[in-house]
Amino acid sequence: xxxxxxxxxxxxxxxxxxxxxxxxxxxxxxxxxxxxxxxxxxxxxxxxxxxxxxxxxxxxxxxxxxxxxxxxxxxxxxxxxxxxx
Numbered sequence: 001x002x003x004x005x006x007x008x009x010x011x012x013x014x015x016x017x018x019x020x021x022x023x024x025x026x027x028x029x030x031x032x033x034x035x036x037x038x039x040x041x042x043x044x045x046x047x048x049x050x051x052x053x054x055x056x057x058x059x060x061x062x063x064x065x066x067x068x069x070x071x072x073x074x075x076x077x078x079x080x081x082x083x084x085x
Contacts, residue, residue, distance in 0.1 A: 005034045025054035 008031040015024035032047030 001034060001037060005031065005038075008034065021054055021058055025051045025058075028054065 008027050012024065012027040012031060015021075015027055028047050028051035032044045032051065035041075035047060036044035
């Protein structure tokens with residue numbers, strides 16, 4: 001996991017240097033998920049929120065729709081009261 005973290009950090013730096021925003025956001029997301037796997041949920045959330053901001057600023061209507069879909073918070077399933085089938 002540490003190797004993956006290191007590689008995504010390198011890739012993130014390169015994307016930032018060449019201003020490749022789409023892959024920059026993708027690397028932020030992946031790095032965030034790695035931090036989550038390592039138990040650092042605060043860092044995970046920070047990186048995923050940054051990735052979302054970058055993705056929303058890409059002016060790609062398909063990406064914006066995907067972002068809204070992927071960031072929707074799931075709701076508790078509604079259970080019908082007994083006898084209301």
